[in-house]
Amino acid sequence: MRHIDKKLHKRQGEQIVSEFLARFYQRYNCYPDDMYAAFSKEYDDSHNHAIFRKRLIDEVLIPEQDGLCCYCLRRLSGCIKPNVEHIMPNHAADKNELDLYRKRPTELNGLPHSDDFKSTASGFNPPHPHSIAYQNLVVSCDGLLFEESKKPVCCNLKRRHSFVPPFILYPDIQETFQYWPDGTAEWIQDPEPPESQTNAVRILKLNQFILKMVRRIWFFCTDNGLNPHGGNRDEIINTMFGFLDAGEANEANMLMNFKKDKYWNLLLQYDAFATIRHI
Ligand SMILES: [Zn+2]
Incomplete structure (x- = not known):
């Protein structure tokens, strides 16, 4: 997991949102009822008619995450349709629901609920x-791990609106x-144990069998000085196969899948794990 530092691009990120609010107000003489829907379709005339939401994604959010999924660390360039994830749900009922996300101080503290914004707003400025x-x-x-996938296996689309600490x-x-x-992935400060349905890693499905194997292969390679980018796929899989325990029949079957191009290509999209250490 990587820390996303919301202080680094604060000025740039806030500026795009301020410009959106100002532009919308100028056009319609009011604020939108559904802020995110308007942000997702309103054009920015002063930036090549780019949609404000797209500007924020392309210019700020993806670069600040080094192009990786905020949860599973997959390269977003490998995804068909990267998702904007609201850390505090877009349709949170009210301020009280937002406060569940503010038990520890983060940059989320001080953000008004969208329904309360009009009464608390100081122009188009933050918060x-x-x-x-x-x-x-x-x-x-x-x-969606493969091109033909129909159902998501992890991350934002599995979480939906469930509570996950920020x-x-x-x-x-x-x-x-x-x-x-x-x-196996584990957040050791999660107040909910791994077996709980409300455990964060479980909600996000970060321990799906295929994702565990992806990380296991990367860790095996790092531990043994192997580079998956080196065109030695069979050598890696065959070597790793020899280290599996006799009782790991399911793991052996999953590992063998990675001899196929589509599994191997998926593995390479997780190369952030080349620099992450296991315990
Ligand atoms: Zn992901």
Whole structure:
């Protein structure tokens, strides 16, 4: 897991949202009822008619995440349709629901609920309404691991509107989010145990069998000085196969899938794990 530092591009991110609010107000003499819907279709005349939402994604959000999914760390360039993820849900009922996400201080503190924005707003300036505030928006993969996939297996589209603590904004997340040599992911500060339905890793489905194997292969390669980008796919898989325990028949079957191009290409989209250490 990587910490997403919302202080680094604050000025640039907030500026796009301020420009959107000002532009909308200028055109319609009011604020939109559905902030995010308007942000997703309103054009910015002063920037090549780009949609404001797209400007924020392309110019700020994707670069600040180094092009990786905020949760599973897949390269977003490999996804058919990267998703904008609201850390605090877009359709949160009210301020009280937002407050569930503010138990620890993060950049989310101080953002007004979109319904309350009009009464608290100081012009178009920050703090911005939660549903379009730069601080509340990150980019997730679509969870569709292969071109023909119909159902997402992980991340934003599996979470939907469930409560997940905003751990990607916690500066210590890289130390408290751990990976085991077999690829298992665990956030050790989660108040909900791994077996709980409300455990964050479980909600996001980050321990799907295929994702665990992807990470396990990367960790095996790092531990043994192998480079998956080196055109030695069969050597890696055959070597790793020899290290599996006798009781790991399912793991052996999953590992063998990676001899196929589509699985191997997926593995390469997770090359962020080349520099992540297991415990
Ligand atoms: Zn993902």
